[in-house]
Amino acid sequence: MVDLLEVATEPTRRRLLQLLAHGEQTVTELSGEFAVSRSAISQHLLLLEGAGLVAARKEGRNRHYRLDQAGMGRLRCLFDAFWTSELDQLVADAHALRPHSPQGES
Amino acid sequence: MVDLLEVATEPTRRRLLQLLAHGEQTVTELSGEFAVSRSAISQHLLLLEGAGLVAARKEGRNRHYRLDQAGMGRLRCLFDAFWTSELDQLVADAHALRPHSPQGES
DNA sequence: CAAATGCGTTAGTGGTTGCTAACGTATGTG
DNA sequence: CACATACGTTAGCAACCACTAACGCATTTG
Structure with missing residues (x-):
């Protein structure tokens, strides 16, 4: 139903995943890093959780993602x-670009 | 201001890029591979062109992408x-814990 | 030369999405 | 125990997006 690559590449979610790579954080902590x-x-985060990219742990009244x-x-495999x-x-080929005009493949 | 990763990961466009990896094709040829x-x-294709991921060549009344x-x-660098x-x-770590095939989840 | 055909692009629309505002609930505080 | 405060989630909405339908333009055909 949901496309993992699409879910993961949305800019805000992409950044969330990067932040979570450093360790778990609460919603409030994470939102401190964003303008929204x-x-x-x-x-x-709920969407990412639904896609199986993140998980949550309840502690007191906080939710640690x-x-x-x-x-x-799975995301890596898809890519x-x-x-x-x-x-x-x-x-x-692009990296090997030389002054010679690049010929397309036949 | 378009986000290259978002543009490229939309399922239809992702498949278009894969098809074009095999060589240039016209709009009609490409659309034969899709239900839409x-x-x-x-x-x-116009969106991909705007993002700089594809280019077009006019030949007769056809447009070869x-x-x-x-x-x-640039896309690779972003990823x-x-x-x-x-x-x-x-x-x-996940692979070390579960050396099983990463596709089967449930 | 005029009509028909084929290729690709624009106009218009229903569904989706990401956002702020309002809310429910749990934890402090007197 | 009643109130205040903090955390996370739902309700409602403007904007966006991917799609079909209608179109313009080039080429072919009579």
Whole structure:
């Protein structure tokens, strides 16, 4: 139903995942890093949780979010499936750009 | 201001990029691979072109699209910037804990 | 030359999304 | 125990997005 890559690449959520890579944090702590409200961050986190990319732990009245290893592994697999060897070759060619005009593949 | 990662990860556009990895194609040829109309495909291609991920060549009344090496290189850089070493370590740990196939989850 | 056909792009629209405002609930405080 | 405060979640809405339908333009055909 949900596309992991799309869920993960939305800019705010992407940054949330990066922040959580350093360790678990609460909604309020995380929202301190953003210009938008706690509410917005909470909703992004709930979406990430639904996608299996993060998990939550209740402690007192706080909710500590952390990355889900399995989910992040699936995300990595999806990207590797997208980034085929053809694309690797293509990008390598771009890096090897020389004064000579680049000929397309036949 | 478009976000390259978001533009590239939308499922239809992701597939378009994969198809174009095999060589240049016209709008009509590409749309043959999808369930949606030529119009939808054309718009996705225009968006990709605007993001600098593909380029077009006019020939007769056809428009041949192909991948843009530089743009795809930038895309790769963005992903590498997102996928920090912390995440690599995290996923490596997950594999060590569960050496099973990462696809099957439930 | 005029009509027909084919290719690709714009106009218009329903569904989705990310946001702020209002809320429920749990924890302090007198 | 009643009130105040803090944390996280739902209600409602403007903006966006992906799609189909209608279109313009180029090429082919009679």
